[in-house]
Amino acid sequence: MLFTTENWADIQRYYESTYLKFREGGDKLFYIENVTPGKVEGILEDKIKFELYLDDEHPYEVDYVLPHKSYFQHGEYACLLQRTPAKQYQRGICNKNTKIYFLDSNGKFGTMDLTFDILSSYVNKPKVSTLEEALTCDKRSCVLSSRFAVTHNGNIFLDSTSVAAVDSKSRTIHVKKKLFSPEIKELLKTSRMNVA
C-alpha cells in the first residue's frame, strides 16, 4: 500500500498502533504511533522517533505481510508465533492479530506482549538447535524446527502439544504420539539418540 495524502485515513485505519516494514527499509521494523492527514509518526527499532511526511510524488510503500506461524528463538526461550483470526482492520502486526507464546523449561506456555526485541528475533530467526545442543545449553527451551521445540529437560513439543520425551540416561527419545514418529525421526536424524 502506498503512503500518500489521499490514503491517510486508510493508513490510519490499517496501520496505526502496529509494526510494519517499508519496502525502502529492508528488514527494518517500524512502529506506527500516530497518523494525521500530512504525516505518520512512529518509532524505529532503536527507539528513535521518526516522522514520515506523506508525499504523493515519491510515496513510501508498505511491503509487509503478516508473519507465518513458527517457532523462533528469543533469548533463553523457544517462542511460538501464531496468527489470531479476529474482527479487526489492522494489517500490520499487533496484539489483536498475532500472539506469541514462550515455552518454559517445565513445559508450560506463557504469553508475551509484542515488542521490537521479540519481533526482531522472529524476523531474524537465528539457526535452530540440534537436540544435543538444546539439552546441554543453559536455555530454558530451544527451537528444533519451525514446528518443533524442546524444553531443557527433554520434553519435545509440536506447536504446544507434547509429542515426545528424551530419556537422557538411556539416550532414548520416547515418542508419546506414534503418529509423529516419521517427523520426529526426520527431525532428529543427526542425533546420536535412539527413537523408540
Add this chain to the structure above:
Amino acid sequence: MKIWEVFDMAADEMYKNSPVFIAGVECEIESRPRMKAGKSLSPYFACVEDGSLRNNGREFISLPLDKETLLTSFDHLQADLTFDNAQEAFSPRTSTHVHINCLNMELEEIKNLLLLYALFEDFFFMMTENRRDNIHCVPLTETYLPEKYSRPIDYLIGNWHKYTALNLLPLRTQGTVEFRHLHGTGNSQTFKKWVDTLSNLWELSRKVTLTDKTLVDEAIITWWKFIFKDSPEILQYQAVVPSVIKNSLLDVKLAFI
C-alpha cells in the same frame, strides 16, 4: 446425526435430504454495480449494501442452488451488470464467498470435510489471488485451530472463528460451511473451477473417512487428485504434493491424538 438434526433446524426438505451438491454465493462488487438498461436482477439473487466496500459497493447474495443453476445464474448476473468503472469493480477489498449446504451431512462427514480441506489448504489458496495474507481469510494452519482438531466436531463448530478461510460457524445458523478464499471476480471460468473444486471436496467428504490408519501417502494423492481434478493448473503440482502439505499433514495428524 445430520447437521439439521444436531442444530434442530427447520429447513426445507430439499436441503435436508438433497443427494446433490447445493451452494450459495456472496459476490462483493464495487464501483456502483447496477443492472444494464432493460435487464433486471435474477430472482435467485438479492442485492444488499455492504459497509466494508467502497465506491457504492454492493453485495449480491444468491439463494442456495444446485451447481448448474448457481453457475448459470452467476454468469447471467455478471453479464447483466454495469459499473462506473469496470476496472475497479473487483478491487482487492472485494471477495466471493461460497457457502455449501451441509444440512444433509453427518457430523463425521463434516469432520472429514474439515480435515481434507486442512490437508490441502495450500492448494485451495493457490487457486485464488493474494488471499493468503488477507486478515479476513486467515489460513487454518497459521492459527491455533489445528491443535483443536482432535475435539468433537460439534465443539469445534461452537468454538470457531468467522475470519478463518474455512468458516464453520454458519453450520449452527444456516447449515452451511463458508469458503472465504476466492477474490472478487466476475470471471465465469474462475468461479466454475472454484465451485467444482468445492463440490469435489463435498463429495469426497461423504465417501471417505479420515483416520490415523487411512492417512497414508497413496490415499493422500488419490484424494488430492479427486478434489482438484477440474483444475489442471493445480494438477501439474503432483510431484511436489508431499513437500507442499508437510505442515498441513502435521496439522491433520493432530486430529488423531
